[in-house]
Amino acid sequence: MTGSGGAIGVRRGEEIYITPSGVQKELMEPEDLFVQTIDGKSIATPPAFKKLTQSSCTPLIINSFLKRKGAGAVVHAHNPNAVLISLLYPGKEFRITHQQMIKCTYNWQLGKNNKYFDELVVPIVEGQPEEIDLAPYVAKALEDYPDTSCVIIRRHGMYVVGPTWEKTKLMLESFDYLFHIAMQMKLYGLDPTQPPQESSKS
Amino acid sequence: MTGSGGAIGVRRGEEIYITPSGVQKELMEPEDLFVQTIDGKSIATPPAFKKLTQSSCTPLIINSFLKRKGAGAVVHAHNPNAVLISLLYPGKEFRITHQQMIKCTYNWQLGKNNKYFDELVVPIVEGQPEEIDLAPYVAKALEDYPDTSCVIIRRHGMYVVGPTWEKTKLMLESFDYLFHIAMQMKLYGLDPTQPPQESSKS
Amino acid sequence: MTGSGGAIGVRRGEEIYITPSGVQKELMEPEDLFVQTIDGKSIATPPAFKKLTQSSCTPLIINSFLKRKGAGAVVHAHNPNAVLISLLYPGKEFRITHQQMIKCTYNWQLGKNNKYFDELVVPIVEGQPEEIDLAPYVAKALEDYPDTSCVIIRRHGMYVVGPTWEKTKLMLESFDYLFHIAMQMKLYGLDPTQPPQESSKS
Amino acid sequence: MTGSGGAIGVRRGEEIYITPSGVQKELMEPEDLFVQTIDGKSIATPPAFKKLTQSSCTPLIINSFLKRKGAGAVVHAHNPNAVLISLLYPGKEFRITHQQMIKCTYNWQLGKNNKYFDELVVPIVEGQPEEIDLAPYVAKALEDYPDTSCVIIRRHGMYVVGPTWEKTKLMLESFDYLFHIAMQMKLYGLDPTQPPQESSKS
Numbered sequence: 001m002t003g004s005g006g007a008i009g010v011r012r013g014e015e016i017y018i019t020p021s022g023v024q025k026e027l028m029e030p031e032d033l034f035v036q037t038i039d040g041k042s043i044a045t046p047p048a049f050k051k052l053t054q055s056s057c058t059p060l061i062i063n064s065f066l067k068r069k070g071a072g073a074v075v076h077a078h079n080p081n082a083v084l085i086s087l088l089y090p091g092k093e094f095r096i097t098h099q100q101m102i103k104c105t106y107n108w109q110l111g112k113n114n115k116y117f118d119e120l121v122v123p124i125v126e127g128q129p130e131e132i133d134l135a136p137y138v139a140k141a142l143e144d145y146p147d148t149s150c151v152i153i154r155r156h157g158m159y160v161v162g163p164t165w166e167k168t169k170l171m172l173e174s175f176d177y178l179f180h181i182a183m184q185m186k187l188y189g190l191d192p193t194q195p196p197q198e199s200s201k202s
Numbered sequence: 203m204t205g206s207g208g209a210i211g212v213r214r215g216e217e218i219y220i221t222p223s224g225v226q227k228e229l230m231e232p233e234d235l236f237v238q239t240i241d242g243k244s245i246a247t248p249p250a251f252k253k254l255t256q257s258s259c260t261p262l263i264i265n266s267f268l269k270r271k272g273a274g275a276v277v278h279a280h281n282p283n284a285v286l287i288s289l290l291y292p293g294k295e296f297r298i299t300h301q302q303m304i305k306c307t308y309n310w311q312l313g314k315n316n317k318y319f320d321e322l323v324v325p326i327v328e329g330q331p332e333e334i335d336l337a338p339y340v341a342k343a344l345e346d347y348p349d350t351s352c353v354i355i356r357r358h359g360m361y362v363v364g365p366t367w368e369k370t371k372l373m374l375e376s377f378d379y380l381f382h383i384a385m386q387m388k389l390y391g392l393d394p395t396q397p398p399q400e401s402s403k404s
Numbered sequence: 405m406t407g408s409g410g411a412i413g414v415r416r417g418e419e420i421y422i423t424p425s426g427v428q429k430e431l432m433e434p435e436d437l438f439v440q441t442i443d444g445k446s447i448a449t450p451p452a453f454k455k456l457t458q459s460s461c462t463p464l465i466i467n468s469f470l471k472r473k474g475a476g477a478v479v480h481a482h483n484p485n486a487v488l489i490s491l492l493y494p495g496k497e498f499r500i501t502h503q504q505m506i507k508c509t510y511n512w513q514l515g516k517n518n519k520y521f522d523e524l525v526v527p528i529v530e531g532q533p534e535e536i537d538l539a540p541y542v543a544k545a546l547e548d549y550p551d552t553s554c555v556i557i558r559r560h561g562m563y564v565v566g567p568t569w570e571k572t573k574l575m576l577e578s579f580d581y582l583f584h585i586a587m588q589m590k591l592y593g594l595d596p597t598q599p600p601q602e603s604s605k606s
Numbered sequence: 607m608t609g610s611g612g613a614i615g616v617r618r619g620e621e622i623y624i625t626p627s628g629v630q631k632e633l634m635e636p637e638d639l640f641v642q643t644i645d646g647k648s649i650a651t652p653p654a655f656k657k658l659t660q661s662s663c664t665p666l667i668i669n670s671f672l673k674r675k676g677a678g679a680v681v682h683a684h685n686p687n688a689v690l691i692s693l694l695y696p697g698k699e700f701r702i703t704h705q706q707m708i709k710c711t712y713n714w715q716l717g718k719n720n721k722y723f724d725e726l727v728v729p730i731v732e733g734q735p736e737e738i739d740l741a742p743y744v745a746k747a748l749e750d751y752p753d754t755s756c757v758i759i760r761r762h763g764m765y766v767v768g769p770t771w772e773k774t775k776l777m778l779e780s781f782d783y784l785f786h787i788a789m790q791m792k793l794y795g796l797d798p799t800q801p802p803q804e805s806s807k808s
Contacts, residue, residue: 078504084588100280100358116331129520156504184286302684302762318735386690482706488790533722560706
């Protein structure tokens with residue numbers, strides 16, 4: 001992730017670690033993280049001389065931890081595939097089915113991963129001028145879609161929330177992979193929501 | 203290969219080494235491997251405190267070693283190009299001819315690599331809800347296509363089996379390359395099974 | 405950046421550091437930089453035995469520092485996306501709106517970054533046989549578009565100028581990202597200058 | 607370059623260094639190189655215990671040094687863009703004009719690089735079953751096109767020959783870049799041989 005690439009929040013018990021704003025994340029040091037409770041009480045901040053500021057994603061990260069009890073990590077990314085999917089799907093949802101990578105996505109209501117033949121549904125909320133303006137929309141999407149680990153932000157990117165940081169990293173890759181597959185399917189005139197045809201079965 | 207990226211099995215004499223389930227393979231240590239015989243007798247397992255579990259690909263990897271005597275390695279990958287090829291070819295086979303990279307693919311019946319002007323045929327089996335459900339289909343494909351080093355799993359990925367790990371790695375890259383070429387050919391309205399026209403020959 | 409990948413100029417007070425011509429930039433050492441004032445007075449040159457020559461971009465880099473008071477860095481890149489955008493937009497401007505990455509681009513007239521719902525306008529100047537021939541066109545574009553941090557050179561690449569090297573690096577990535585999004589939008593028949601439709605709003 | 611990725615020959619005075627067959631080039635050691643004169647006299651070979659064999663490209667590399675007096679390096683690559691260009695251009699030539707990267711390609715007849723507004727012409731020869739069968743065709747193309755630093759092999763890859771290894775590496779990247787641009791232009795219905803329209807000039 002580069003300086004413009006988004007933000008990461010990780011939870012360990014009562015402590016939530018959040019990356020600062022606008023840093024080159026590959027050059028970041030542990031002391032650069034902001035640490036707070038879910039109620040917003042600050043536990044630690046970067047040394048003052050570093051002049052680091054809180055990520056504008058902080059309210060959205062906290063929101064995600066509030067809406068998903070037991071979440072261990074939240075990642076916000078500006079991946080081009082999420083932006084393009086939001087443009088190719090002008091409605092309120094992205095849907096895809098019968099893909100192996102669906103099995104890497106966590107279903108928060110079932111408390112386990114989705115299955116190969118499930119139809120994965122990812123809500124899409126409208127982009128907003130400021131990150132902070134997104135907070136109520138992302139919160140509402142997490143409420144309206146209690147299954148989902150991902151919310152797409154139109155013309156902006158996505159939020160992914162998972163039970164551990166390892167699974168969240170894996171889902172980040174998996175959602176991006178599924179968006180890539182869906183984009184290519186559309187390019188070739190195929191429908192990502194269409195299950196395999198009987199005629200093609202062995 | 204990331205945590206969701208598949209599995210690798212390598213054979214040295216009677217010992218078969220198989221990567222564990224769901225680990226970040228770039229962070230894996232030698233002791234994390236499961237070691238067993240082809241008959242399923244366990245030789246070594248990762249230390250218990252690591253809480254690693256056997257890959258769900260294990261039966262398919264063992265199957266591949268059974269169906270391809272002399273095989274040194276089996277790799278299972280979730281490469282997007284294999285998934286997309288399986289969507290662009292709704293039938294039971296992928297075919298391509300007159301490509302240099304065909305020469306990097308091993309023909310198990312001939313005991314040597316395929317040739318430039320051969321038509322490479324790769325069987326495609328249907329994706330299944332669970333990895334274990336794939337085992338009979340992959341085994342049957344390896345029987346029905348005794349030449350092939352590769353089986354494509356629709357909407358899922360591919361299995362590649364080769365005589366040594368070096369050649370298997372090379373084939374992994376070569377099949378992915380050929381899938382990429384075929385996808386691009388289709389995008390431009392070209393047919394990957396069509397040999398070069400006489401008129402274009404020098 | 406490879407040897408053909410462009411040039412970088414960084415300003416610290418009166419000193420302007422410029423990469424030499426045609427070197428493999430990943431192998432470059434600090435002493436390989438040319439250092440001069442904005443008036444063209446040489447402060448330091450690479451050791452003679454290295455036989456390095458000044459970048460043909462030097463006048464364009466100096467020009468950019470002259471036209472953008474307070475600029476800390478100028479980067480010239482031959483990124484394929486800039487070339488392709490210049491071919492897809494045969495007129496004198498590239499335009500895109502309602503994209504998160506627009507917020508990473510600096511508006512020199514406002515002295516702050518552009519906003520999500522702004523229409524970003526990037527001038528395009530014609531490619532010329534020699535880098536030096538471009539200088540007056542790039543200078544004029546920076547005058548005619550006092551907002552812009554980027555000038556696209558048709559069939560050639562782009563210049564990006566920012567207040568600090570960190571922000572310039574970020575903009576380099578952001579403009580390339582926006583060009584990628586616009587190219588993909590065009591491929592799918594979407595118009596990058598079209599704001600989101602009311603009907604798709606939540 | 608991976609094990610299937612091609613071959614490299616570098617000339618220093620009378621000595622020509624050629625990479626061995628089928629090795630993972632990123633793991634190669636200096637002693638793995640075959641060294642010979644242009645007349646085919648062996649100067650050094652890898653240690654016997656390594657069981658390395660001469661590259662099947664050796665005659666083509668030597669040929670290139672014979673046809674291009676003063677050449678310092680020859681590279682053979684299986685880059686997908688060269689293969690795809692050979693499929694999109696079924697005739698005997700690839701042509702492109704008015705591109706900055708043309709300036710990175712060396713014109714052997716002029717003894718200097720091509721210019722921005724030149725029409726770059728790269729000959730395409732038919733793929734052959736064996737590398738050795740290509741030798742006369744590549745030699746003839748280098749004769750028939752005395753300017754060219756590149757020969758495309760249909761459905762196979764390309765040979766690039768340059769005055770030094772640094773310039774050859776740069777050309778390898780530049781030809782691949784130009785092929786990428788041309789492929790994209792074709793995808794969007796643009797003609798790579800068409801100079802910029804007057805109407806679009808500033």
